[in-house]
Amino acid sequence: MVEIIVCVGSSCHLKGSYDVIQRLEELVAEHEAEDLVDLSGSFCLGSCGKGVTVRVGEAVYPDVLPDDVDRFFAECVKPRLGV
Numbered sequence: 001m002v003e004i005i006v007c008v009g010s011s012c013h014l015k016g017s018y019d020v021i022q023r024l025e026e027l028v029a030e031h032e033a034e035d036l037v038d039l040s041g042s043f044c045l046g047s048c049g050k051g052v053t054v055r056v057g058e059a060v061y062p063d064v065l066p067d068d069v070d071r072f073f074a075e076c077v078k079p080r081l082g083v
């Protein structure tokens with residue numbers, strides 16, 4: 001199980017947390033990986049940056065933008081899923 005936490009704190013919310021979560025949910029479904037991913041939201045993860053902060057396992061990515069979620073998923077999530 002891969003834990004993905006998307007920050008919904010005020011800074012990240014303004015940069016598109018909701019859109020990031022929605023696209024991640026779509027990508028997880030497209031890869032039929034619902035049973036492999038635990039996707040949730042969190043208040044400020046303490047890494048406010050240029051984009052939305054997303055934690056995948058212990059790795060923190062502070063600059064995920066809504067139009068960059070597909071690349072992020074392919075590079076940072078998919079390899080952990082083995083799909």
Ligand code: FES
Pocket residue numbers: 007008009010011012013043044045046047048049052053
């Ligand atoms: S509000 Fe998202 S890391 Fe601070």
